[in-house]
Amino acid sequence: MSEDVENNEELERRLRSALRAVDPGEGFAPRVLARIAAEPAHATRPARAGAVASWLAFGLAACVVLAVLLAHEWQARRLEQGREARRQLIEALRVTDEKLDLAYRAVNTHGSGAPAEHSGV
Amino acid sequence: MSGDEECTRGDLLTRALAGERAAFAALVRQHQRSVYSLALRMLSDRHAAEDLAQEVFLQLYRSLSAVSSEAHLGFWLRRVTMHRAIDRLRRAPRLESRAEELAAVVSETEPADPLLQRRLRALLRELPAAARAVVLLRYQEDLDPVDIARTLRMPLNTVKSHLRRSLAQLRERFDETADALT
Numbered sequence: 001m002s003e004d005v006e007n008n009e010e011l012e013r014r015l016r017s018a019l020r021a022v023d024p025g026e027g028f029a030p031r032v033l034a035r036i037a038a039e040p041a042h043a044t045r046p047a048r049a050g051a052v053a054s055w056l057a058f059g060l061a062a063c064v065v066l067a068v069l070l071a072h073e074w075q076a077r078r079l080e081q082g083r084e085a086r087r088q089l090i091e092a093l094r095v096t097d098e099k100l101d102l103a104y105r106a107v108n109t110h111g112s113g114a115p116a117e118h119s120g121v
Numbered sequence: 122m123s124g125d126e127e128c129t130r131g132d133l134l135t136r137a138l139a140g141e142r143a144a145f146a147a148l149v150r151q152h153q154r155s156v157y158s159l160a161l162r163m164l165s166d167r168h169a170a171e172d173l174a175q176e177v178f179l180q181l182y183r184s185l186s187a188v189s190s191e192a193h194l195g196f197w198l199r200r201v202t203m204h205r206a207i208d209r210l211r212r213a214p215r216l217e218s219r220a221e222e223l224a225a226v227v228s229e230t231e232p233a234d235p236l237l238q239r240r241l242r243a244l245l246r247e248l249p250a251a252a253r254a255v256v257l258l259r260y261q262e263d264l265d266p267v268d269i270a271r272t273l274r275m276p277l278n279t280v281k282s283h284l285r286r287s288l289a290q291l292r293e294r295f296d297e298t299a300d301a302l303t
Contacts, residue, residue: 011292012260018238019245019261024157024171029149031171032178033142039179 134194138185145185149178152195155262156202162257163206165246173209177202199262200272203254210250237295244294248287251275255283256291 133151136144156177161170180201181188188194245253251273258269266284270277 008288008292011288011295014237014241014295015245015256015260015291016263018241019158019162019257021154021158021261022161023154024174028153028157028171028174029146032149032175033146035175035179036142036145036182 134185134188134191145182148181148194152198153178155195156198158261159199159202159257160206162242162245162261163203163250163253164209169209173202173205177205196268196272199258199264200274203258203273207250207254241291241295244291247294248290252283252287255280256287259284 133144133147137148153174157170157174160173160177161167164170164173177198181194181198184197188197245256248256254273255269255275258264258272259266264272266277266280269275270280273280
């Protein structure tokens with residue numbers, strides 16, 4: 001058991017030694033900068049890229065909120081229209097009922113030749 | 122690390138974010154060893170490693186506003202490097218088998234037993250990419266398993282399992298080599 005631990009420690013020591021970092025050389029940073037300079041400006045500008053992403057996120061959020069509000073408004077209007085249609089239908093039914101009632105009375109009156117009061121209706 | 126140095130590094134990040142190229146170049150110089158070494162040991166190819174390291178810094182330049190501190194910068198660079206390296210190996214597995222380069226990838230301060238050191242690095246390349254990434258972050262970058270799990274977005278138990286199995290495999294193969302050499 002303790003031999004295993006020692007072996008592992010030895011291996012870990014060797015690994016750390018074998019895996020020491022290697023430098024890519026002095027010219028690396030200038031090569032990175034040259035590559036950045038060769039890229040289109042809009043693709044590499046750091047602050048602007050972040051700002052564009054922020055504005056895009058803000059715009060998207062605003063669109064979503066606007067869409068929700070419009071949907072809510074549309075639904076409220078539909079409900080109101082439904083209520084109005086129902087009210088009008090009830091009113092129409094009431095008027096029709098009155099007219100039918102009048103017509104019924106008139107028919108009864110003429111049909112019996114006697115006043116409706118005497119027909120028992 | 123002294124307070125002044127920490128301040129300077131944080132300052133560099135702020136200046137680089139403001140678009141100052143010299144500050145960004147200083148950041149590159151500070152982290153190029155780590156990024157390049159991880160890429161080199163993952164890909165086993167100097168040109169591919171240089172290209173990948175450059176791409177990582179290019180991506181950093183584009184994403185600087187997402188980096189909040191010096192510590193976050195180190196974490197960000199390691200994560201992007203490893204994910205890009207694993208992605209490249211997945212797309213071009215022939216990089217895995219390039220036998221290389223092995224002799225050329227030598228530490229600047231050559232160790233006392235260079236042959237065994239090289240053999241160890243060769244054995245490391247035989248590990249699967251994910252296991253190799255775990256071992257590199259542990260023994261090159263000196264990260265603990267929790268940080269490795271965060272960097273590679275891997276469950277902690279998977280990291281520990283990779284470490285345990287990789288060490289066992291490396292030890293077994295390394296002992297065979299050492300016996301053959303002695």
